[in-house]
Every structure is written in structure tokens, then in C-alpha cells.
Amino acid sequence: MVRIAQAVTAQAAYPFATLAVKKRAMEQRGHTVIDLSIGDASLPAPDAAVAALRERSLLAAHHHYSSYNGILPLRRAIADWMDRRFGVALDPEREVTALMGSKEGLFRLPQAALDPGDAAIYPDPGYPVYPLAIRHAGGRPIAMELSKRNGFLPDLGALSEDTGRSVRMIIVNFPSNPTGAIAAPAFYEELYRMAARYDWIVVSDNAYCEIYDDAPPRAALEFDPKHERTVEFFSFSKTYSMTGWRLGWACGNAELVQALVKVKGLQDSAPFEPVQFAGIAALALSDAELVPTRRFYGSNRALMKKALDAAGIPYFDARAGFYLWARVPAGLSAVEFTDRLLEERRVLVTPGTAFGPNGEGWFRIAATRSPDQMQQAAERLEQGLSR
Numbered sequence: 497m498v499r500i501a502q503a504v505t506a507q508a509a510y511p512f513a514t515l516a517v518k519k520r521a522m523e524q525r526g527h528t529v530i531d532l533s534i535g536d537a538s539l540p541a542p543d544a545a546v547a548a549l550r551e552r553s554l555l556a557a558h559h560h561y562s563s564y565n566g567i568l569p570l571r572r573a574i575a576d577w578m579d580r581r582f583g584v585a586l587d588p589e590r591e592v593t594a595l596m597g598s599k600e601g602l603f604r605l606p607q608a609a610l611d612p613g614d615a616a617i618y619p620d621p622g623y624p625v626y627p628l629a630i631r632h633a634g635g636r637p638i639a640m641e642l643s644k645r646n647g648f649l650p651d652l653g654a655l656s657e658d659t660g661r662s663v664r665m666i667i668v669n670f671p672s673n674p675t676g677a678i679a680a681p682a683f684y685e686e687l688y689r690m691a692a693r694y695d696w697i698v699v700s701d702n703a704y705c706e707i708y709d710d711a712p713p714r715a716a717l718e719f720d721p722k723h724e725r726t727v728e729f730f731s732f733s734k735t736y737s738m739t740g741w742r743l744g745w746a747c748g749n750a751e752l753v754q755a756l757v758k759v760k761g762l763q764d765s766a767p768f769e770p771v772q773f774a775g776i777a778a779l780a781l782s783d784a785e786l787v788p789t790r791r792f793y794g795s796n797r798a799l800m801k802k803a804l805d806a807a808g809i810p811y812f813d814a815r816a817g818f819y820l821w822a823r824v825p826a827g828l829s830a831v832e833f834t835d836r837l838l839e840e841r842r843v844l845v846t847p848g849t850a851f852g853p854n855g856e857g858w859f860r861i862a863a864t865r866s867p868d869q870m871q872q873a874a875e876r877l878e879q880g881l882s883r
């Protein structure tokens with residue numbers, strides 16, 4: 497019999513893989529499930545990206561290994577976009593790298609930046625990759641509680657002097673998955689005051705920066721003008737509905753970005769070049785061309801807020817991102833509630849505990865399906881559970 501590494505055997509499956517199994521079991525019993533669990537866009541990718549992919553894939557010159565950090569024209573387009581959107585000036589040679597999706601880079605960055613035993617703060621509830629990545633790198637994950645009390649922002653002032661000093665890295669994510677919270681400039685200012693005092697590396701996951709109702713979210717790099725300690729991650733997945741294309745980028749401090757490229761080079765290559773050209777085409781879209789995407793998520797969120805109000809379920813009033821973070825009715829755990837919602841109403845949402853222990857008592861709705869499906873899901877949610 498083959499032996500699997502103990503670390504892998506001991507590791508729980510990625511939460512969304514577990515949910516997919518539950519959904520399949522339901523479908524095998526002949527039920528149609530509305531899946532509001534995973535943050536996968538139901539919109540098509542931009543025509544310009546598809547056209548660039550088609551054209552470039554016909555050229556044999558693009559069928560080979562690409563440079564590990566991606567092609568220079570893409571890194572230049574990224575630097576231009578960062579300047580346009582945030583006023584952040586980056587050197588495309590050293591301060592930018594393409595990624596096969598931002599998840600890849602987020603998982604590898606701790607390997608590039610942490611030594612065994614180094615402490616790293618991550619948000620809980622938060623994207624589940626963070627603590628897994630820190631642990632995989634031999635680091636020591638320290639959960640930073642996000643709670644309703646703090647408007648789902650980390651309470652940096654609550655960290656003890658000892659913890660502050662022992663920490664090497666902090667990961668932040670705004671607009672947040674799963675809560676949808678956005679950080680105001682005052683939060684970033686405090687973050688960088690503390691980061692400078694304790695010499696932290698700041699990792700900012702900005703995958704949802706273009707999905708907002710009114711106030712455009714900020715970039716952490718705006719608050720670290722010399723790029724002394726920041727690596728910031730961006731994704732084509734959410735803004736351009738290109739989840740399956742696997743394209744993202746990391747940018748910021750040159751030493752950290754180059755260390756990430758080094759780790760990455762040991763483990764994979766760059767994305768398929770035609771996909772990188774498609775990324776250039778996507779980044780060339782004007783802000784006005786992103787408005788329909790923003791409206792799509794905004795109106796889906798609004799629809800679900802109405803349904804939650806009607807069902808008497810409290811939630812965080814998210815005005816950005818893909819998600820709504822809502823309260824599990826009293827007397828049920830997050831998993832019990834989401835299992836019953838699937839069983840009784842055929843709506844799959846994510847139990848808050850998929851995002852860390854502080855997610856207990858909450859569930860996450862991804863407002864990503866077509867308006868028709870969202871409407872059906874809203875009606876089913878309003879019915880609530882049977883007694």
C-alpha cells in the first residue's frame with residue numbers, strides 16, 4: 497500500500513472541496529442546487545481578453561516556457577495600471593511578477609519571507625490559504641480576530657508589545673473575503689506605523705479591489721511609498737471574471753518580489769503566454785467598462801440583503817467584494833445551518849468556520865450567480881428552515 501505524507505493525511509481537505517462533495521451528493525439524488533458557496537464569477541471574461549488569447553495561441557512562438565516572472569509587456573501593463581488606479585509607481589523589472597493566480601503567490605510568499613518559527617498574523621475569519629501557507633513555510637500563524645464589534649477590521653491596538661515584536665509578517669485583505677469590509681486610510685496609516693515600529697512585512701491581498709458600490713478601495717502600497725515592506729497581490733479572477741485562466745500578480749518591495757520569483761521558479765513556470773497577453777488586453781479596459789461588473793455584484797448583494805432582512809437574519813452591510821457575511825440563527829452551528837439549508841432549500845452557502853474558528857456563528861453568501869438564480873436563492877432563503 498502506498499504511504500501518504502503524514503502532513504497531508506493530517507491536513508483537512510480544502511473547505512471548498514468538502515462543499516463540492518456535499519453538492520454532488522445532492523445532485524446525484526436528483527436535486528438542483530443553487531451554489532452560492534464559491535467566489536467564482538458567472539460573468540464572461542472580457543471579449544478583448546478572449547480575442548487576445550485566440551490570436552496569440554495561434555503563434556508557435558508563444559507555446560514555450562515563459563520567463564518565471566512573466567513577460568515584460570505584461571509587467572509594464574501592470575505597472576501602468578497600478579499608476580493609473582492607485583498612483584503607485586512600480587519598476588516592472590524588479591517590483592512586479594506575474595502569477596498563475598494570486599493564490600499561488602499568496603501560498604508561496606511565506607516560503608520566501610519566513611524562517612522556521614517566525615510568527616505571521618493573518619485575519620480570522622479570512623481566506624483559508626493564509627494560515628495554511630504560513631504553516632507550510634514552517635511559520636507560526638497568529639490569528640487576528642475580525643469581529644462585528646470592530647467592524648471586521650483587525651484591532652491592531654490590542655496586540656501586546658511582545659506579540660508585536662515577535663511578529664515578522666502581517667497579512668491583510670480588504671475588501672475582505674468573507675466579510676466584505678473595506679479598510680479606510682486611517683487603518684492603513686496605523687498598520688504602517690506599527691509595521692515600521694516592529695519591522696513587519698506587510699502582505700496585502702487586494703483581489704477584490706475593483707468590485708465596489710461607491711468608494712474605490714485603496715491599495716496598501718499607497719501607504720508605503722518607498723515600498724519598504726509591502727508585497728501586494730492582485731487578481732484577474734474577480735475584476736475580469738477570469739478565474740479559470742489563472743492569472744494574477746504580486747508587486748511591491750523588490751527584494752520580496754524577487755524572493756517570491758525565486759521560490760516560484762523552483763516549483764513552476766509562468767502562465768501560458770497567450771493568457772498573459774489576454775491579461776494585457778484586460779488591463780487596457782477603461783474604468784467605465786468595469787461599471788457593469790460592479791453593478792452586477794452590487795445588485796446581487798442588494799437582492800440578498802433584502803432576502804436576509806425579510807428572513808430576519810442579521811448581516812454585515814458589505815458595499816464591496818462578492819460576499820455577504822450573515823448570522824447563523826441561534827441554536828445552530830455554522831455547519832448545521834448550512835447543511836440544513838442545502839438539505840431543505842437546496843441552496844449551498846459556506847459555513848463561517850471554513851474561514852477560521854472565529855467564523856463560527858456566521859455563514860457566507862457568494863453573490864455571484866445570475867440574477868435569476870440569485871432571485872430563486874433569495875426566495876428559498878426567505879422561507880427559512882423548517883422547525
Ligand SMILES: Cc1ncc(COP(=O)(O)O)c(C=O)c1O
Nearest residue numbers: 597598599623673703731733744
Ligand atoms: C481573498 C482572496 N484572495 C485570493 C484569491 C485567489 O484568487 P486567484 O488565485 O484566482 O487569483 C481569492 C479567491 O477566492 C480570494 O478570495
